[in-house]
Amino acid sequence: MAAPPLRILQLTDLHLPARAGGRVWGRDVERNLDLALAAATACEPFHRLVLSGDLANSGASAAYERLARRLAPFGDRVRLLPGNHDRRERLRAAFPRHWPGADTWLSFTDELPGLTLVGLDSTVPRRTRGELGAPQLHWLRERLAAMVGRWLLFLHHPPVRVGTWWLDKDLVRDRAQLGEVLAAKPPLAIVTGHVHQEFVGALAGTPVWTTPAVAYQYAPRSWLPLPRARVPALRMLDVVGDVVHTRIVRP
Template sequence: MAYFLQLSDVHLVAPGKKLYGTVDSTSLLRDLLDRLADAELAPSAVLVTGDVGDHGDAQAYRTARTLIESYAGRTGCPVIWVNGNHDEIESFRSHILDGGVIDRVEHVDGVRLIVLDSTVPGASHGLLTPDQLDWLRTVLAGPVEPTLLLMHHPPLRCPLPGLDRDMLRNRADLAELLEGSGVSMVVTGHTHYAGAGVCGGVPVWVGGSTAAYTDVVPPRQRARTADYGSFSRIDLIDGEAVAVSIPCQQMDTVLDFQAIIDGTIDKDLLAEIGIPARADEKDRR
């Protein structure tokens, strides 16, 4: 079973600057990676799905690469980088990919990862060119295998009217290619909220931003960005993709679920929760 950690829209800025003038996106990323290191996870890869830098600053890219690749190095997994609309393409290629190509295919733990550049220079919305669609058609014409398609812009509608125009605009073209392709999931970012949908019969996952949250139920319907970050875990289990959004912030424990699994939880608490004890737990008591 392969699983992946998805970090999206980290929006690192130049040294001494803050995102939106208030958010220390670098510290947020560093704290998250420290938390992940403490969790002693063993992901197949870290997927970074765009907007690595907020304005294409070279030092911001170097910092992102140092922090994320250092974490990945400790876990022994690769980092798969995808660019977003905030990324300056040449700076991204130079400082993140060492001059390599963005549209590519990689294989990790038996999973094919297809990376596509969905950006339009100078624009917020996404678009796949005819050449990219032809390339993807050729890739998908091969043998069916567990596959994640990675790109920044979701091929979905957006529940916020003001942002709907900034999604992938030719999603119908992509849907035609995905129909019957065997792709397990399309993995995206961009919106700063976690969400899901379907394109061409394939599940689409939208990973939230580690730096900030686009509020989809804002107070008094006033559009806003809030100080809440999230990342995602994506598992492929027997060929089926499952995605979960996880808050970046540390959380207090309200129930030690491991104690239930281990059978060491107090039986009165177990009864209060309403979970029947397993036979072997009853025997131990």
């Protein structure tokens, strides 16, 4: 019998400030989070809400604590990854049930009926660039050897260039090694954040989709990191069999 359709929502790059109501690039990004969560609620019923990093703008504990309160209504359907703006230890402290172990990387695997979600921590402390590291790639290789059925991969940093020079210098450094690991069992898609814009690419034949931010957007192929649009967005992924129907949702 065919597996039931599954709906996954992705929010990324919230950039919450330390102080409630504080502005980032002139925008009340907490208001943007409220709008994005309302848009997520309008997409019910969904199975998972994945937040793919840059949750806080400067890694402040107060920002994570406010985020935890805002996400509480979604219960155990929430999955989190850190981004380069986050601080692992503070994020873990605000969401202790998400990472009960003492692992260095804040990654996750999540078994849904007929679909596995994997989130890999692509951050390097105090660096902007993305990198997975040999231990994490080894962990992924072992997980894939034991995995049955379809899966989706979430990262903060994209493993492909998006055509913007100041973003492309920080994409996942060990993307070639990631491509080799994925060759054994390719995911349906790789879904990322970090670039604050929508982009479609491919790594080793697997689709790569980047998603606009909740906080603010960068224009494609921009020369400087100056935000343009400040309207939040999220990504909807409907998995039906081996096909993923996806689109960007704006409030």
